[in-house]
Amino acid sequence: MTATGTITLESVTKHFPGGVVAVDDLSLEVQPGEFMVLVGPSGCGKTTALRMVAGLEPVTEGQIRINDRVVTRLPPRDRDIAMVFQNYALYAHMTVRNNMAFGLKMARMPKDEIRRRVDEAAVMLGLTELLNRKPRQLSGGQRQRVAMGRAIVREPSAFLMDEPLSNLDAKLRVEMRGEIIRVQRRIAAPTLYVTHDQTEAMTMGDRVAILRDGLLQQLGTPDQVYDRPVNAFVAGFIGSPSMNLLPAGLEADVDGCAISVGGARLAAPRLLEQRPALRGYLGKPVTLGIRPEDFGTDGDGGEIDVTVARLESLGSELVAYLAPAGMAADTLLTARLERRAALTEGSATRVNVDVERLYFFDPESGAALT
Amino acid sequence: MTSPGWRIAKLVAVLAIIVWSLGPILIGVSTSLSTQREVNAIPTRWVPHHPTLQAYHDLLGGTSNQRAGGTVTEAGTFTRSIYNSAILSAVSTSFILIFATMAAYAVGRLRFRLGGAVLALLVGTMIVPIFVVVVSLFKVLAEPPVGPSLIDTKGGLVLVFIATLTPLATWLLYTQVREMPTEPEEAALIDGCSRWKAFVRIVVPQMSSGIAAVAAIMMLSVWGEFLIPLLLTQTMNAKPVTVQITEYVGKYTTNYPILAAAGVLALIPPALLALALNKRITGMLAGSS
Numbered sequence: 252m253t254a255t256g257t258i259t260l261e262s263v264t265k266h267f268p269g270g271v272v273a274v275d276d277l278s279l280e281v282q283p284g285e286f287m288v289l290v291g292p293s294g295c296g297k298t299t300a301l302r303m304v305a306g307l308e309p310v311t312e313g314q315i316r317i318n319d320r321v322v323t324r325l326p327p328r329d330r331d332i333a334m335v336f337q338n339y340a341l342y343a344h345m346t347v348r349n350n351m352a353f354g355l356k357m358a359r360m361p362k363d364e365i366r367r368r369v370d371e372a373a374v375m376l377g378l379t380e381l382l383n384r385k386p387r388q389l390s391g392g393q394r395q396r397v398a399m400g401r402a403i404v405r406e407p408s409a410f411l412m413d414e415p416l417s418n419l420d421a422k423l424r425v426e427m428r429g430e431i432i433r434v435q436r437r438i439a440a441p442t443l444y445v446t447h448d449q450t451e452a453m454t455m456g457d458r459v460a461i462l463r464d465g466l467l468q469q470l471g472t473p474d475q476v477y478d479r480p481v482n483a484f485v486a487g488f489i490g491s492p493s494m495n496l497l498p499a500g501l502e503a504d505v506d507g508c509a510i511s512v513g514g515a516r517l518a519a520p521r522l523l524e525q526r527p528a529l530r531g532y533l534g535k536p537v538t539l540g541i542r543p544e545d546f547g548t549d550g551d552g553g554e555i556d557v558t559v560a561r562l563e564s565l566g567s568e569l570v571a572y573l574a575p576a577g578m579a580a581d582t583l584l585t586a587r588l589e590r591r592a593a594l595t596e597g598s599a600t601r602v603n604v605d606v607e608r609l610y611f612f613d614p615e616s617g618a619a620l621t
Numbered sequence: 622m623t624s625p626g627w628r629i630a631k632l633v634a635v636l637a638i639i640v641w642s643l644g645p646i647l648i649g650v651s652t653s654l655s656t657q658r659e660v661n662a663i664p665t666r667w668v669p670h671h672p673t674l675q676a677y678h679d680l681l682g683g684t685s686n687q688r689a690g691g692t693v694t695e696a697g698t699f700t701r702s703i704y705n706s707a708i709l710s711a712v713s714t715s716f717i718l719i720f721a722t723m724a725a726y727a728v729g730r731l732r733f734r735l736g737g738a739v740l741a742l743l744v745g746t747m748i749v750p751i752f753v754v755v756v757s758l759f760k761v762l763a764e765p766p767v768g769p770s771l772i773d774t775k776g777g778l779v780l781v782f783i784a785t786l787t788p789l790a791t792w793l794l795y796t797q798v799r800e801m802p803t804e805p806e807e808a809a810l811i812d813g814c815s816r817w818k819a820f821v822r823i824v825v826p827q828m829s830s831g832i833a834a835v836a837a838i839m840m841l842s843v844w845g846e847f848l849i850p851l852l853l854t855q856t857m858n859a860k861p862v863t864v865q866i867t868e869y870v871g872k873y874t875t876n877y878p879i880l881a882a883a884g885v886l887a888l889i890p891p892a893l894l895a896l897a898l899n900k901r902i903t904g905m906l907a908g909s910s
Contacts, residue, residue: 307807327810334811340804344826353822357813405812 255283256318256408258304258441263313265299265465273299275465276313281409281441286432288456289445292488296465297445298413304443305334305411318408328357333402334411337418339394341386347373347397348382354405372400375434392423399431403438410435410442416451428455449489453477461485483538483617486610492543492570492585497578498614499539501532510553510609512539514577517553519606528620529611537620540610543570546586548594552603557584559594566590573602646888652881653677660877676878680869680886684879694869699883701857702865707890708775709850709861710843713782717839718832720783721790726824728791729798740795743788751785755852762853773855781853782843790835797831837898844891862887 258281265274274296281287289297302308304315306327315323322330333354342350348369355365373379376396386394395415402410415431416424432455435442446452452459453473461468461476461484469481480486486494499512506520508529523530529537557573560583564570569592573584586602594600611620648667652660653676655669683696727733728740751758758781762771771777805827809819825832847863854860866887869880 305807305811307810326815327807328813328815330811332811334808336804336808338802338804340802340808342805342809342823342826344829353809354812357818401808401812 255439256441257281257283257316258287258409258443259314259316259319260300260304261314261316263300263303263315264311265296265303265308266311272465274303277462277465277467278313279460279467279470281443282457283441284436284439286435286442286444286455286457288452288459289443289462290447290449290452290456290459290488291462291468293447294464295462297447297462299465300462301334301411301413301443301445304409305332306330331408332411333405333407333409334413335395335398335402335415337414339386339398339418341394341397341401343386346383346385347378347389347400350386350397351400351404354401358405368404368406369400372404375403375437376400376430391419392427395419395427396430399434403434406438407440410438410440410444412442412444414446415444417446417448424451431455450491453489459489461488463488479619479621480610481619483540483612483619486540486612486619490542492587494610495541495543495584496612497539497541497575497582497584499537501529501535501537503533508533510539510606512555512578513575513582515553515555515575517555517604517606519553519609522606525607526611526621532611532613532620536614538612538614538617540612541584541604542608542610543585543587545605545608546571546584546588547603547605548588548592548600550603552605554601554603555584556599556601558599559596562594562596564590569594646885649881649884649888652877653885655878657876657878676876676882677886679876680879680882693871694879698857699862699865699886702860702862703887703890705775705857705859706844706861706863706887709778709782709859710840712775713779713786713843714836714839716779716783717787717790718836720787721794721835722825722828722832723820724787724791725794725798726820729795730803740791744792747788747792751849755848759852772853773859775859778850778853778859778861781849782846785849786839786842790839793835793838794828794831797828801827833898837895840894841891 260277260279263274263277264272266272277296277300279287289300291297299308303310304317306322306325306329310323313323314321317330317332342353345353351369351372352365355368360368369382370379373382376399378393378396378400381389381393381397386397389397395418398415412431416427419427428451431444444451444455452461456473458470458472459476460470463484469476469485471479476485476489480489483496487496497512499510502509502511504518504520506518507524508519508522510517510519510522523533556576558576559571560574561572562569563572567590569588569590571586571588571592571594573586574580575582575584588594588602612618613620651668654672654674655666656671656673656675659666659669659671680694680699681696682694684694724743728736728743759772762777762781765771771780801824806819806823809823810816814822844861845863846861850859850861850864851867854864862883866880866883869875869883
């Protein structure tokens with residue numbers, strides 16, 4: 252199927268009674284066939300944004316277009332969209348077949364065509380055996396599939412999904428992630444997918460939009476938001492375990508520049524050339540970001556003295572919680588190390604960081620300094 | 622909590638409830654199968670020695686004052702009163718359910734100005750005892766703004782039952798609406814339904830267990846209603862069975878077997894209804910996802 256259709260939000264704002272601004276001046280465009288993930292902590296306005304696109308929540312300001320048609324004030328049924336809900340929202344009194352056929356019946360589609368489309372979707376989702384069951388006779392994963400089936404038989408201009416995987420157990424979630432992507436690729440309709448889970452965002456999204464307090468923080472591919480976060484919030488939100496964010500200082504040095512963090516001093520001779528924005532921060536505090544996987548124990552790069560507080564072995568790797576010397580007692584660095592790293596809990600050791608891979612943020616605004 | 626003492630206490634409690642609720646019915650059945658002579662026998666005979674269906678025969682077929690000992694029955698009147706009760710219950714309940722379901726959904730789900738006030742007002746009317754308004758009620762029904770008098774008509778009674786019972790039904794269904802997930806109806810709105818269609822096709826089926834329970838409560842309430850029909854009916858045109866039974870109490874003596882037979886027969890329809898809907902309600906509660 253060729254990809255057509257777009258979802259466009261233009262300066263969309265939502266005020267709730269009582270002065271709460273749930274979504275603030277949000278603009279984004281989901282391209283034809285694109286899978287865009289709207290991600291953020293709970294209460295960031297992502298679900299409200301999705302519900303405005305669906306027409307379930309009135310828009311305070313701004314414009315929403317689906318396939319270049321303005322739908323801002325249209326009721327949900329006139330928007331030609333399909334939505335998958337977190338709790339599946341199946342019609343409990345109808346069979347699986349009737350659940351999937353309901354939208355088509357509402358559209359007064361001929362019976363033969365309804366049957367054909369439902370059968371086809373059932374095959375695609377492995378629901379053929381279950382068509383005559385009621386929702387209560389299905390498992391969580393099966394219900395999720397029915398909800399997907401109900402959405403795809405409509406062949407809508409746009410797909411909306413509101414945390415569709417969060418009621419499933421971990422194993423099923425990974426499985427359904429792949430399934431949703433597979434189905435979406437096949438249908439090729441623009442999809443807006445809401446989740447609070449950054450892993451889902453990173454693994455599923457063609458592009459990821461990160462929201463905080465109703466404000467769009469960054470929009471980009473998973474690699475872009477991971478490698479070049481625009482601020483400390485995005486840096487800390489994307490990636491698991493989270494990026495370590497520490498207060499640090501920049502000092503002029505005979506070689507050029509050094510970073511002081513706790514008791515450690517990391518020489519970074521070429522830092523100011525590589526990141527001109529840091530020139531204004533010499534002698535001033537910055538927020539230093541270190542990804543857990545950028546730590547090493549092989550002696551390369553800057554050195555930080557730490558005490559090993561706790562170790563978690565994941566089999567494939569070792570997650571170490573390290574208390575750096577010379578910093579507040581409750582500061583813990585998270586490091587992902589090779590499993591053979593010889594560490595014992597409670598012992599003092601020295602870890603390395605690659606100075607080239609550090610992140611810097613303004614301590615006040617949180618903006619990335621590059 | 623499963624100590625022997627606790628189990629015995631529970632058993633005693635259950636037995637007490639059974640005796641309390643079934644005892645009068647059993648005594649009624651026993652009396653209805655006795656003759657007047659046996660009822661008056663001393664010592665009391667709990668089980669008639671010569672069971673007979675004479676009382677039922679007299680009740681349904683008619684009898685003279687002389688033979689029945691103070692109680693006069695007339696062929697057809699009792700069945701007519703049962704019929705009246707059935708019509709009143711069915712029609713009133715139908716209207717109450719229609720109004721209450723829509724009202725409960727409106728105040729429970731739709732955001733509109735003064736929604737809370739509407740609910741408070743509706744529930745507030747439940748506090749007013751019927752005795753307070755009974756005189757004005759009679760006057761309004763006797764001289765309605767349009768049309769003929771509604772006194773002694775089933776229509777008039779139905780109107781009063783709808784007015785008095787809809788608030789309770791609305792309140793019961795309102796609590797159900799508040800607990801219902803909103804997503805299925807939102808899914809229906811996206812699937813192409815208007816508000817009204819989503820209500821009819823998705824919300825009402827979702828509420829069916831609650832509606833069935835409220836239907837049972839309403840039908841039983843109307844069936845058992847006594848004061849209002851006593852005041853507002855005069856003839857067999859509208860008189861329900863509850864009022865008709867009182868006619869079998871004679872001025873000087875009463876034929877207890879006939880009175881008991883009337884009571885037993887009047888009990889059968891609501892008992893059947895409760896049984897039927899009870900099954901449906903528990904079935905739906907157990908099966909709801």
